Amino acid sequence: MTQRSGGPVVPADTVESVPVGSEPQQLAAPTPQVVRAWLLHHLQFTVGADPQRASTLDWRLALSHTIRDRALAPWLEAQRRTREESRKRVHYLSMEFLIGRLLEDTTMNLGLRDVVVEALDGLGLPFTDLADDEPDAALGNGGLGRLAACYLESMSTLGLPAYGYGLRYEHGLFKQGFEDGRQIETPEDWLVVDNPWNFTRPETAHPVALHGHVEEVDGRPVWRPRFHVLAAAHDTPIVGFGGRWANTLRLWAAHNTAALFDLDRFNAGDFVAAAEPEALARSLGRVLYPNDETHRGKELRLAQEYFLTSASVQDILARHLDEGGDLRSLPDRVAIQMNDTHPAIAGPELIRLLVDTHGFDPDPAVDLTTRVLGYTNHTLLPEALERWPLDLMRKVLPRHLQIIERLDTRDIELRGPRPEGAGLIRDGHVHMGDLAFLSSHRVNGVSALHTELVTKDLFPVLDSRTPGRVVNVTNGITPRRWLALANQPLAALVTETIGSGWETDLERLRGLEDHVDDPGFREAFGRTKRQAKVRLADWLQDAHGISTPLDALYDVQIKRIHEYKRQLLNILWTIARWQRIRRDPDAGWVPRVKVFGGKAAPSYTVAKGIIRLANDVAARINDDPVTRDLLQVVFPPNYNVSMAERLIPATDLSEQISTAGMEASGTGNMKFALNGALTIGTLDGANVEIREQVGADNFFLFGLTADEVAHHRTVPDHGRTAIQASQTLQDVLQEIAEGTFSPGDQHRHGQLLDLLWNSDWFLVCSDFEDYDAAQTRVDEAYGDPDEWQRRAILNVARMGMFSSDRAIRQYMDLVWDAESAL
Numbered sequence: 001m002t003q004r005s006g007g008p009v010v011p012a013d014t015v016e017s018v019p020v021g022s023e024p025q026q027l028a029a030p031t032p033q034v035v036r037a038w039l040l041h042h043l044q045f046t047v048g049a050d051p052q053r054a055s056t057l058d059w060r061l062a063l064s065h066t067i068r069d070r071a072l073a074p075w076l077e078a079q080r081r082t083r084e085e086s087r088k089r090v091h092y093l094s095m096e097f098l099i100g101r102l103l104e105d106t107t108m109n110l111g112l113r114d115v116v117v118e119a120l121d122g123l124g125l126p127f128t129d130l131a132d133d134e135p136d137a138a139l140g141n142g143g144l145g146r147l148a149a150c151y152l153e154s155m156s157t158l159g160l161p162a163y164g165y166g167l168r169y170e171h172g173l174f175k176q177g178f179e180d181g182r183q184i185e186t187p188e189d190w191l192v193v194d195n196p197w198n199f200t201r202p203e204t205a206h207p208v209a210l211h212g213h214v215e216e217v218d219g220r221p222v223w224r225p226r227f228h229v230l231a232a233a234h235d236t237p238i239v240g241f242g243g244r245w246a247n248t249l250r251l252w253a254a255h256n257t258a259a260l261f262d263l264d265r266f267n268a269g270d271f272v273a274a275a276e277p278e279a280l281a282r283s284l285g286r287v288l289y290p291n292d293e294t295h296r297g298k299e300l301r302l303a304q305e306y307f308l309t310s311a312s313v314q315d316i317l318a319r320h321l322d323e324g325g326d327l328r329s330l331p332d333r334v335a336i337q338m339n340d341t342h343p344a345i346a347g348p349e350l351i352r353l354l355v356d357t358h359g360f361d362p363d364p365a366v367d368l369t370t371r372v373l374g375y376t377n378h379t380l381l382p383e384a385l386e387r388w389p390l391d392l393m394r395k396v397l398p399r400h401l402q403i404i405e406r407l408d409t410r411d412i413e414l415r416g417p418r419p420e421g422a423g424l425i426r427d428g429h430v431h432m433g434d435l436a437f438l439s440s441h442r443v444n445g446v447s448a449l450h451t452e453l454v455t456k457d458l459f460p461v462l463d464s465r466t467p468g469r470v471v472n473v474t475n476g477i478t479p480r481r482w483l484a485l486a487n488q489p490l491a492a493l494v495t496e497t498i499g500s501g502w503e504t505d506l507e508r509l510r511g512l513e514d515h516v517d518d519p520g521f522r523e524a525f526g527r528t529k530r531q532a533k534v535r536l537a538d539w540l541q542d543a544h545g546i547s548t549p550l551d552a553l554y555d556v557q558i559k560r561i562h563e564y565k566r567q568l569l570n571i572l573w574t575i576a577r578w579q580r581i582r583r584d585p586d587a588g589w590v591p592r593v594k595v596f597g598g599k600a601a602p603s604y605t606v607a608k609g610i611i612r613l614a615n616d617v618a619a620r621i622n623d624d625p626v627t628r629d630l631l632q633v634v635f636p637p638n639y640n641v642s643m644a645e646r647l648i649p650a651t652d653l654s655e656q657i658s659t660a661g662m663e664a665s666g667t668g669n670m671k672f673a674l675n676g677a678l679t680i681g682t683l684d685g686a687n688v689e690i691r692e693q694v695g696a697d698n699f700f701l702f703g704l705t706a707d708e709v710a711h712h713r714t715v716p717d718h719g720r721t722a723i724q725a726s727q728t729l730q731d732v733l734q735e736i737a738e739g740t741f742s743p744g745d746q747h748r749h750g751q752l753l754d755l756l757w758n759s760d761w762f763l764v765c766s767d768f769e770d771y772d773a774a775q776t777r778v779d780e781a782y783g784d785p786d787e788w789q790r791r792a793i794l795n796v797a798r799m800g801m802f803s804s805d806r807a808i809r810q811y812m813d814l815v816w817d818a819e820s821a822l
């Protein structure tokens, strides 16, 4: 079972006249009456619900089908044109796609939002009620997965022919709840309710081989796999802004069909072994691995990565051949991008298919492969760099291990001997970063600073042996979701002020600078921030029973909980603030709402300890009548994409406070600044470029630089020394140690205290005083609302470069050599 066999079953000339919606009259906006008719049709005939008794879910599904219908014309047309014009396609391979919701985004991109709102109004249904009913597709951990989603949307907006390839996890990232302040995880069930965006493609399926051994037959290696699992395609259309183009997100489901059952083994009485592929198939598509150390060396994770990669590469080759392509011309039509090393087995897999299946000699196969592949590195953290034990590789992918060994020796043949300890197989492991680097013609980091460190610290040897291979593409975010959709009042004000067009040409926001001295505009801008706070406060009240003031500085840190992101620094400072207010409640404090959001990987004990501390601190502080009106700590559980869409527009201060040199880029930092928050942050990741763009006046900078961090870590007892130098910090740590935040359980936070005093790898203590000073500057600036507004406006105006459209254009030029079809 492979690609749809045999081609079209209806002669082309009979169907050529079937409109796919490209006719102008079909693209004309429908009237609300027409939308209502479509909606009622789907409600009855697709959903099977009586309009008199239909639930929110019924209406949401009916509306999704109505909108999906409108996506089909650009989607089918895009595929048809790409085929007919033999255009080069980009294939974005990613273990994670953090899509969030699709209904509102797709509606907006198709230009149907106003008419849909009106159509629903006529039925007494608020659009937001239906939009909010959609579960987030949480097929990702954080930044890396969300980046993939932004990039897909940009590729569609730009009319770049592309496929996103990923896995259709039954359960996305776990749901987070709090019990006594502790994180508890429950499985997430996004597929339990019908997914209206899905098109199942039963005819597009590829067998993925696993395990077994390699034999030599007629002098050629032949892989005899122990079993196969079937990868079945599930497609979702991703519509670009303006509705002129749509690409496909193709997610693979692992199928355990009867055909997988090994009848020979079963008949021979080996029931357990016979059921093995079926069990593996079931578990392959079951869960998304959280990013923690537990997936190190886990066979299931390796099998998942290979499953995604093999299915996708087979699919790409089948399409190329189906369209009459010659494999030697693959790089003219195909670019494959590896989102981190998770699909890094793509190199060996493509070589294997070219050599073993299509009869290529090894050298031309390697050459074709590198010309097709690109690799994006997203982290320098040693514990996050993938490496697989040789034994495991040999067991699961024996043929690939041979190819990897061959790549390693070929590197020496081509480029001469390497320094001791270099090479992609070392200490009994295959190092996937090195493999991805060697298999690609371009390797990129995700911010200027990160790319510099990738070259200097991560791949110095590989870089010197292949100069020019490493390039930088600073991350970006889609302004459609992160401004036009998430912050409609601000988006409307922007359009009113500089006209439309900024949605696809974000540099136009510069035009706002001309209005920064206009008091009317400043006031209107302030109103949009207030509207966002009202919307957030309403939701916090309704969804979490938390009431928050509106006249306060909203200070927000939302991201995965990790020591290097330093939520702990933020919490410690919050305690210091509380102590100060208690000491002198009438000192004219700027009221603050401190918002935290984020999940800890289930086995990451320290991160979970940080969550518990944040919740404990919130409980104590929010209960204090003296400080209550001046300081509040809010930590709504289960932070996800749709929560980010609510929080970001309401934010005044964006916390981007990672230990310098550790955050590859960050993308939340961009979303906040685009929505008019000022940043408090270190010189890390894309913060550096954000600060360059918005201006140093509009960025509260603090902390050691990446170079200083590296040096500081070598200073013995740096944590203890910093604590001893700061009375404020000592008071904070003392308060925790006394059990103020954990009554009856004084030592609850002992581990965190111990880390700070005795190791402090993340330099929380060393940066504390400087962070405190920066926070004082924040208070001073916020004390002058007019000036704050001015700075916030300049932030928005200067964020143009962080559009994901710019990033995708750079990939097109520097990496993919691909063009827009529009």
Ligand code: 26V
Residues within 6 Å of the ligand: 142, 143, 144, 145, 147, 291, 292, 293, 340, 378, 379, 381, 383, 384, 446, 475, 562, 663, 664, 665, 666, 667, 685
């Ligand atoms: C992976 C792991 C795995 C093992 C233990 C801890 C750990 C911590 C982090 C990670 C993440 C690896 C890749 C990743 O998600 N990188 C993020 O990519 C974003 C998009 O480029 C970027 O903005 C973030 O700075 C970067 O952390």
